[in-house]
Amino acid sequence: MTKNSQPMFERVALIGLGLIGSSLCHVMRREGLAGHIAGNARSQATRETAMRIGLVDSVHEDPKAAVSDADLVILCAPVGVLGALAETISPSLKPGSILTDVGSVKMAVITDVGAHTPDGVHLIPAHPVAGTEQSGPESGFAELFEDRWCILTPPKDADQNAVKRLEAFWQACGSRVELMDAQHHDLVLAVTSHIPHLIAYNIVGTAADLETVTESEVIKYSAGGFRDFTRIAASDPTMWRDVFLNNKEAVLEVLGRFTEDLAALQRAIRWGHGDMLFDMFSRTRHIRQNIVEAGQETAAPDFGRPHGAPEED
Amino acid sequence: MTKNSQPMFERVALIGLGLIGSSLCHVMRREGLAGHIAGNARSQATRETAMRIGLVDSVHEDPKAAVSDADLVILCAPVGVLGALAETISPSLKPGSILTDVGSVKMAVITDVGAHTPDGVHLIPAHPVAGTEQSGPESGFAELFEDRWCILTPPKDADQNAVKRLEAFWQACGSRVELMDAQHHDLVLAVTSHIPHLIAYNIVGTAADLETVTESEVIKYSAGGFRDFTRIAASDPTMWRDVFLNNKEAVLEVLGRFTEDLAALQRAIRWGHGDMLFDMFSRTRHIRQNIVEAGQETAAPDFGRPHGAPEED
Numbered sequence: 001m002t003k004n005s006q007p008m009f010e011r012v013a014l015i016g017l018g019l020i021g022s023s024l025c026h027v028m029r030r031e032g033l034a035g036h037i038a039g040n041a042r043s044q045a046t047r048e049t050a051m052r053i054g055l056v057d058s059v060h061e062d063p064k065a066a067v068s069d070a071d072l073v074i075l076c077a078p079v080g081v082l083g084a085l086a087e088t089i090s091p092s093l094k095p096g097s098i099l100t101d102v103g104s105v106k107m108a109v110i111t112d113v114g115a116h117t118p119d120g121v122h123l124i125p126a127h128p129v130a131g132t133e134q135s136g137p138e139s140g141f142a143e144l145f146e147d148r149w150c151i152l153t154p155p156k157d158a159d160q161n162a163v164k165r166l167e168a169f170w171q172a173c174g175s176r177v178e179l180m181d182a183q184h185h186d187l188v189l190a191v192t193s194h195i196p197h198l199i200a201y202n203i204v205g206t207a208a209d210l211e212t213v214t215e216s217e218v219i220k221y222s223a224g225g226f227r228d229f230t231r232i233a234a235s236d237p238t239m240w241r242d243v244f245l246n247n248k249e250a251v252l253e254v255l256g257r258f259t260e261d262l263a264a265l266q267r268a269i270r271w272g273h274g275d276m277l278f279d280m281f282s283r284t285r286h287i288r289q290n291i292v293e294a295g296q297e298t299a300a301p302d303f304g305r306p307h308g309a310p311e312e313d
Numbered sequence: 314m315t316k317n318s319q320p321m322f323e324r325v326a327l328i329g330l331g332l333i334g335s336s337l338c339h340v341m342r343r344e345g346l347a348g349h350i351a352g353n354a355r356s357q358a359t360r361e362t363a364m365r366i367g368l369v370d371s372v373h374e375d376p377k378a379a380v381s382d383a384d385l386v387i388l389c390a391p392v393g394v395l396g397a398l399a400e401t402i403s404p405s406l407k408p409g410s411i412l413t414d415v416g417s418v419k420m421a422v423i424t425d426v427g428a429h430t431p432d433g434v435h436l437i438p439a440h441p442v443a444g445t446e447q448s449g450p451e452s453g454f455a456e457l458f459e460d461r462w463c464i465l466t467p468p469k470d471a472d473q474n475a476v477k478r479l480e481a482f483w484q485a486c487g488s489r490v491e492l493m494d495a496q497h498h499d500l501v502l503a504v505t506s507h508i509p510h511l512i513a514y515n516i517v518g519t520a521a522d523l524e525t526v527t528e529s530e531v532i533k534y535s536a537g538g539f540r541d542f543t544r545i546a547a548s549d550p551t552m553w554r555d556v557f558l559n560n561k562e563a564v565l566e567v568l569g570r571f572t573e574d575l576a577a578l579q580r581a582i583r584w585g586h587g588d589m590l591f592d593m594f595s596r597t598r599h600i601r602q603n604i605v606e607a608g609q610e611t612a613a614p615d616f617g618r619p620h621g622a623p624e625e626d
Contacts, residue, residue, distance in 0.1 A: 080587075104537070129537045132614035133601070143620040148536050178533070188530050191520050193537025199512055200538070202578055204597040206571045207504050217501050219600070219607050220491070223461050224417070224442045224506025225513070225545045227610045230601035232538045237594035244582045244590055255579055258519045259572065265515055266568055269557045274393075277557055281550035284517040287532070288446070288543035294532050297540045301445035303616035307456040 008169055009072040010035040015063050015085055016076035017041045017050050018236070019131060020102045022140025024074065025055040027173045030142045040066035041137070042077075049137045064092040072169070075101035075113070080242035083112030095120040098162050102128055104189060104239075106153040106182040108246035114155070122162035127151045127185065128175060129193070133234040146174035147295050153182035190250035194243055195258055197232050198251070201240070204233040321482055322384040323348040328376050328398055329389035330354045330363050331549070332444060333415045335453025337387065338368040340486045343455045353379035354450070362450045377405040385482070388414035388426070393555035396425030408433040411475050415441055417502060417552075419466040419495040421559035427468070435475035440464045440498065441488060442506070446547040459487035460608050466495035503563035508571055510545050510553055511564070517546040 012034040014021045021039070028034045039056035040063040041047050047059045060066040067073045067089045075082050082101060093099060099121050103109050109125045117123040130148035132139065150170040154163045167177045180188075207218045207226065218226065244251055268276040291297045298304050325347040327334045334352070341347045352369035353376045354360050360372045373379040380386045380402045388395050395414060406412060412434050416422050422438045430436040443461035445452065463483040467476045480490045493501075520531045520539065531539065557564055581589040604610045611617050 129534045131537075134614045139614070141620065146620055149533050151534070184525075188526050188534055189537060191523060191526050192531055192534040192539040195519075196516060196538035196542055198578060199516060199575065200541075201594050201597055202575045203509060203512060203571060204600055205593055206508075206567070206574045208596070208600060209574070210504060210567070210570070212497075213501050213504050215600070215603070218505055219603050219609065220462050221442045221464070221501055221505040222604050222609050224444075224502060225509035226505040227601075227604050228513075228541055228545055229509055230597070230604060230610070231616060232541055233594075233597040234601040235594075237591050237598075240594050241587050241590040245585055245587055248582055248585075251582060252579065254519070254523070255575075255582075257523070258516060259575065259579075261519045261522070262512065262515045262568075262572065265511060266565065266572075269561055269564060269568075272558055272561075274554050274558055277554040278550050280518055281514050281546075281548075281553050283521070284514055284543070284546040285550075287517055287521060287528070288540075288547040290528070290532050291535050291540050291543060296532065296535050297543070298618050301447045301452070303544060303618055305611050305616055307454065307459055 007035040008033045008165070008172060011038060011070045012036070012072045012074065013038045013040070013067040013070035014056070014074050014076055015040045015066060015089070017046050017055060017137045018076060018135050019139045019144075020128065021074070021076035022050070022055050022137045023142065023144040024076070024140070024173070026140055026142035027145060031172050033169065033172055034072075038066045038070060046137050053138065055137060055140075063089050067094075068092045069094055071097050073097060073099045075099075075103070078239045078242040079103040079105055079108060079246050080238075082109055083115065086113040086116035090116045090118055093118055093121045096122075098122045098124060098166055100124050100126045100166060102126060104193060104243045105247040106151075106185045110153070110155060110182050122159045124152055124154045124158055124163055124166050125182065126153070126166065126170065127189070128170065129189075130175075131235075133231050135236045143174065145170070148175055150175040150177050151180050151185055152177060153180055153185050186247050187250045187253070190247060190254045194247060194251050195254050197235060197240055198244065198255065199258070200229040200233040203229050320348040321346045321478070321485060324351060324383045325349070325385045325387065326351045326353070326380040326383035327369070327387050327389055328353045328379060328402070330359050330368060330450045331389060331448050332452045332457075333441065334387070334389035335363070335368050335450045336455065336457040337389070337453070337486070339453055339455035340458060344485050346482065346485055347385075351379045351383060359450050366451065368450060368453070376402050380407075381405045382407055384410050386410060386412045388412075388416070391549075391552045391555040392416040392418055392421060392559050393551075395422055396428065399426040399429035403429045403431055406431055406434045409435075411435045411437060411479055413437050413439045413479060415439060417506060417556045418560040419464075419498045423466070423468060423495050435472045437465055437467045437471055437476055437479050438495065439479065439483065440466070440502070441483065442502075443488075444548070446544050448549045456487065458483070461488055462491055463488040464491050464493050464498055466493055466498050499560050500563045500566070503560060503567045507556055507560060507564050508567050510548060511557065511568065512571070513542040513546040514553070516542050
């Protein structure tokens with residue numbers, strides 16, 4: 001890819017410099033998308049790291065200073081603080097600028113951030129469906145968004161030009177972009193992200209609490225399947241607390257179905273209904289195949305994990 | 314690694330040539346562990362493939378012919394058929410030989426296979442805790458067992474020399490070996506393997522059944538976490554049906570705890586108990602770190618999955 005001769009935005013402000021914020025810095029630099037990247041982070045250590053490793057052009061303790069004169073403001077903090085952040089920066093937002101976020105829930109963002117968005121500033125919530133289990137300013141990398149979907153949930157009366165500009169921005173970051181109703185987004189992501197995280201956290205917790213099986217045994221024999229769950233159960237606790245508190249309705253709806261289905265499986269096991277188990281276990285394989293074909297997963301067995309040393313002969 | 318000058322066993326018979334059976338063929342050949350590998354598979358297609366790709370030295374439609382004169386017989390078929398298989402091959406087993414398996418449950422193997430093990434044949438059940446989501450004779454590879462644990466559950470009166478020989482065999486395959494009581498094995502694996510598979514199958518099924526979210530949406534946004542679960546939910550349905558039917562007690566016990574814990578999380582979400590969620594989500598991260606340190610998982614973020622094209626600059 002080549003750098004654009006003219007940056008897409010003269011000044012971009014990132015509020016929060018964790019995995020997503022720092023990955024945005026890397027890809028914006030690679031693609032030449034921003035004339036100036038201004039960063040804000042609550043912790044001094046993060047601000048120092050951001051300057052040291054060259055994530056940003058300027059770093060600001062005060063989020064108001066970061067967003068001042070910015071053409072694009074991206075809130076990259078946990079969803080639970082976005083309302084307060086928006087209230088803080090509101091007076092400093094530049095008329096005509098785009099205000100967006102990267103949160104995993106969108107209805108709450110529209111409500112919480114929308115309440116503090118001044119007239120003339122274009123609020124277009126966004127959610128790049130991409131991540132790793134790592135956090136912090138040093139966990140980012142430019143390829144994080146490559147071929148992943150970024151969902152925009154513009155309000156009905158959103159400025160179409162602003163929507164198009166944000167869409168072009170995410171495409172330049174490597175993403176595919178989809179527009180969606182915020183409420184539907186929250187339901188879809190409850191299925192594809194929030195409930196998977198919840199049950200991953202839960203099984204890891206259940207395993208840790210057993211009196212009859214030691215943690216050492218859980219660790220040694222985790223290659224039987226358990227270790228797959230520990231990846232997303234290692235995700236950032238603050239971010240995920242906020243997701244569940246802010247997408248309660250959809251999460252409880254999908255969770256209700258999950259536990260209902262699980263009870264049916266439990267009953268089939270108790271009563272020895274092998275055919276029901278076989279049918280259930282047979283109809284899930286094709287979904288992975290489709291995910292691979294859709295470019296959302298590696299085709300390599302076992303996620304392409306290394307298995308021992310390479311063969312010699 | 315170097316080939317042994319003298320094979321560890323003159324003739325090894327493999328009953329079943331799926332992922333585990335074919336991986337054993339590859340590693341036995343690489344390490345020179347068997348003078349002759351005799352294979353049996355129910356399906357003609359598998360038998361033909363096994364000969365074509367050179368997995369075995371001889372292939373047999375009749376399992377009795379495969380085990381005849383074998384010094385080591387390894388049952389690599391789903392747990393549900395092992396009793397019937399043992400009954401079939403029993404008259405053909407060589408006195409002094411070792412009879413073992415690779416099943417994910419062990420109490421049932423001791424009962425079902427033990428009932429048909431002739432005097433003078435050493436039954437030593439085994440479970441290599443290793444696998445991928447792939448199946449069939451072409452899915453095997455020599456490194457599958459490298460640094461993974463293989464659990465032996467010898468009966469109390471087992472011949473110690475035979476146990477040592479099987480232990481040496483699995484070590485030569487690259488495994489670390491642990492001896493364990495069969496009942497404890499079944500409980501440990503219920504936690505580290507069986508329940509993870511069950512909830513993975515379940516969430517994939519729940520997602521497929523939603524009327525309000527399309528399968529296409531589930532696939533597109535699976536990188537939010539869901540895709541991690543689809544890997545083990547793509548595992549062999551026959552094998553897993555048999556696991557659940559044959560480890561009912563331990564599975565129901567651990568599943569009961571899992572759903573109890575999940576109900577507590579559900580309640581915390583409903584009532585907005587953020588502190589409880591945060592505490593729960595904070596105490597699971599270290600387990601992954603310990604799994605990485607124990608050599609049972611890659612340290613690379615996101616399982617080392619590829620993220621887009623390599624950076625150019």
